[in-house]
Amino acid sequence: MKQNEAQIKVKNLTVAYGDYVLLKNISFEVCRGDIFIIMGASGGGKSSLLRVLTGLMPAASGEVFIDGINFSSATPEEQKKIMRRCGILYQSGALFSSMTLADNIALPLQQYTNYSPALIKELVSLKLALVGLRGFEDFYPAEISGGMKKRAGLARALALDPEIVYFDEPSAGLDPISSKLLDDLIIDINQSLGTTIVVVTHELNSIFAIGGNSVFLDANTKSIAGCGNPKDLLKNPPNETVLKFLTRGEK
Amino acid sequence: MNLDCIVSDDMAEVVLSGDFIGYDDEGLKNAVYRRLSEAKIRKIKFSGALLRKWDSSLVVILYRIAQDAGVRKQELVYDRIPDNLQKLVRLALSVDRQPEKGVVRPRSFLENVGAWGIEIWRGIKKGLDFIGHTMSSVMRLLTSSAVMRRVDFLFALEDSSYKAVGIVSLVSFMVGLILAFVGAIQLKTFGAQIYVASLVAIGMTRIMGAIMVGIIMAGRTGASYAAAIGTMQVNEELDALQTMGISRFDFLVLPRIIALTITMPFLTMLADGMGIAGGAFVGITLLGISPEEYWKYSYDALDMTNFLVGIFHGFVYGWIIAVCGCYYGINAGRNADSVGLATTKAVVTGIVWMIVVTGILTMIFEVLGI
Numbered sequence A: 001m002k003q004n005e006a007q008i009k010v011k012n013l014t015v016a017y018g019d020y021v022l023l024k025n026i027s028f029e030v031c032r033g034d035i036f037i038i039m040g041a042s043g044g045g046k047s048s049l050l051r052v053l054t055g056l057m058p059a060a061s062g063e064v065f066i067d068g069i070n071f072s073s074a075t076p077e078e079q080k081k082i083m084r085r086c087g088i089l090y091q092s093g094a095l096f097s098s099m100t101l102a103d104n105i106a107l108p109l110q111q112y113t114n115y116s117p118a119l120i121k122e123l124v125s126l127k128l129a130l131v132g133l134r135g136f137e138d139f140y141p142a143e144i145s146g147g148m149k150k151r152a153g154l155a156r157a158l159a160l161d162p163e164i165v166y167f168d169e170p171s172a173g174l175d176p177i178s179s180k181l182l183d184d185l186i187i188d189i190n191q192s193l194g195t196t197i198v199v200v201t202h203e204l205n206s207i208f209a210i211g212g213n214s215v216f217l218d219a220n221t222k223s224i225a226g227c228g229n230p231k232d233l234l235k236n237p238p239n240e241t242v243l244k245f246l247t248r249g250e251k
Numbered sequence B: 001m002n003l004d005c006i007v008s009d010d011m012a013e014v015v016l017s018g019d020f021i022g023y024d025d026e027g028l029k030n031a032v033y034r035r036l037s038e039a040k041i042r043k044i045k046f047s048g049a050l051l052r053k054w055d056s057s058l059v060v061i062l063y064r065i066a067q068d069a070g071v072r073k074q075e076l077v078y079d080r081i082p083d084n085l086q087k088l089v090r091l092a093l094s095v096d097r098q099p100e101k102g103v104v105r106p107r108s109f110l111e112n113v114g115a116w117g118i119e120i121w122r123g124i125k126k127g128l129d130f131i132g133h134t135m136s137s138v139m140r141l142l143t144s145s146a147v148m149r150r151v152d153f154l155f156a157l158e159d160s161s162y163k164a165v166g167i168v169s170l171v172s173f174m175v176g177l178i179l180a181f182v183g184a185i186q187l188k189t190f191g192a193q194i195y196v197a198s199l200v201a202i203g204m205t206r207i208m209g210a211i212m213v214g215i216i217m218a219g220r221t222g223a224s225y226a227a228a229i230g231t232m233q234v235n236e237e238l239d240a241l242q243t244m245g246i247s248r249f250d251f252l253v254l255p256r257i258i259a260l261t262i263t264m265p266f267l268t269m270l271a272d273g274m275g276i277a278g279g280a281f282v283g284i285t286l287l288g289i290s291p292e293e294y295w296k297y298s299y300d301a302l303d304m305t306n307f308l309v310g311i312f313h314g315f316v317y318g319w320i321i322a323v324c325g326c327y328y329g330i331n332a333g334r335n336a337d338s339v340g341l342a343t344t345k346a347v348v349t350g351i352v353w354m355i356v357v358t359g360i361l362t363m364i365f366e367v368l369g370i
Helices: A046-053 A076-083 A101-112 A117-130 A146-157 A176-193 A204-210 A230-235 A240-246 B026-036 B056-072 B083-093 B109-142 B150-160 B162-189 B193-234 B237-243 B248-285 B291-301 B304-330 B336-368
Strands: A006-017 A020-031 A035-040 A061-066 A086-089 A164-168 A196-201 A213-218 A223-227 B003-008 B011-020 B043-054 B075-080
Touching: A006 A046, A006 A196, A020 A046, A020 A061, A020 A196, A020 A213, A020 A223, A035 A046, A035 A176, A035 A204, A046 A164, A046 A196, A086 A146, A101 A117, A101 A146, A117 A146, A117 B056, A117 B083, A146 A176, A176 A196, A176 A204, A176 B083, A196 A204, A204 A230, A213 A230, A213 A240, A223 A240, A230 A240, B003 B026, B011 B026, B011 B056, B026 B056, B043 B056, B056 B075, B056 B083, B075 B083, B109 B248, B109 B304, B150 B162, B150 B193, B150 B248, B162 B193, B162 B248, B193 B237, B193 B248, B193 B291, B193 B304, B193 B336, B237 B248, B248 B291, B248 B304, B304 B336
Parallel strands: A035 A196, A035 A213, A086 A164, A164 A196, B011 B043, B043 B075
Antiparallel strands: A006 A020, A006 A061, A213 A223, B003 B011
8 A cells, every 4th residue: 555645535525414515515635644633723624524534424515535435425334334444533532431541441352353362452451552551451430531432432443453544633622742642653663553633623833743735614604715735725725714724823 | 273372491481373263271281381481491482483363362371471581581582483373472562651549458347337327327318318408498499589491390290290190190090909809808708899989998098099199100100200310420510610600409409209199189189080980880780889989988988188198198208209300300419320220329319218208207196187
């Protein structure tokens, strides 16, 4: 598989809740092994777009291709097969509260592989160590902090060595240090595993720290108001909306 | 062989070759770990020139070797394996926080009994405290100083009134029917099947109607109270109420308790009627009693005291169900599991208390000759 080839292709996609259209006819591509940011103001349809990309919500119209396969028109079984190669870190971590961290991470491994319990145990320890939670296997989600929950959620998202990992607002609700740690982790995971990473966020610090390529979703025009590297967008903003967003409205 | 270990003098070379996708050869892995644990080995070198595809199952092996090497102070040389593999192992080894979990010492039997006793005592205190707060909330309502939204009350009233009519009617009709069947089997033996009408009329109005409504409403409305308030606890809505200085009892408990204590007597009346209709169905269609005769015997058996005793039970059950639902909702934990637990406890405790109170009331009525 080549780097720089488009792994995710979004073509003329419209995202809507009934008659209420959030995004209209948007198109973009995410390259294999890239870190891609979907940014925009609150209410701009970022999280809804992520729901469409991950099959949690149908597209009103348009198509999403993953590795050349039309994900939007795929059957639920085919979508499930494609999503098996994807990991998702939800805003809250979405850990199962009745399970220990080890059980949370072991769940997809038990579900989708025939690995022996010993190997699953080793893999769980490794994934926790990768996100800086070595030794936290027997902890319950209620016993760890918000930042740690997100990292544990990331360990679960990485359990099956996914090719694509989606992050929904990874820095939301985190202190600057935890937020920086998670940003660094995203970069580390991308570099060491070559995973394609799609991050939905409006946190400027994260956007500039991790951004490779990006799209800016404009709630007013319901379309993409800018695309490219966030630092380049700041230097040469395509319009006032993007400039305002990237400078916190100071310019 | 994908995995090999070559030892020469104080150095070991771990040779990785081929594919490592879901690699799970426990025997070979353990053999390599054992060889690397030899005391003379001071340096471990990884060699991955022939390595092709790999996934986390390979990282697991390198991570384990690196961890053990750290403990044994062995030097590791990574430079002959892919860069991203090196990075992953280094990333896994860089711990930024060590877990600290209190060690729970196992309790002795006596300690367990003591802890259990303390827990029960605390539960009683908490329950009495809740009832006290509820009563003072009712008092505030009477003095018009309670913060109870009318819409919440109306919503609770709607939920526990006409929306419950269908299920209460159906279940009560079936209970009347069963009661008539069971009674008829015995009464028929001495030709007294006509008294089925009296049996059903007295049984339903005195207690069965109220109990059936109580059980239905505990499972339906009590559970929903616990789940709704428990979810508010998880979403920190209860904390928000507290910090805004609004009493949870006025805002959440009061509308529900009042609604249910108002509707329960009416639902009990409905259950009484439907139970008698169920009995009549059996009596008229299966036992061959004429409708006129059946209604006459039913009417003669109906007694205002029995009827009022049943209604009073319904009123008390309504209060018990609402209190249990709200109590367990407010005392729910802060995760999804605890909402489920609160719901279960609300239903089970509500029904248990209903039975206990029925026993007490029956004794009191017996003593009073009612």
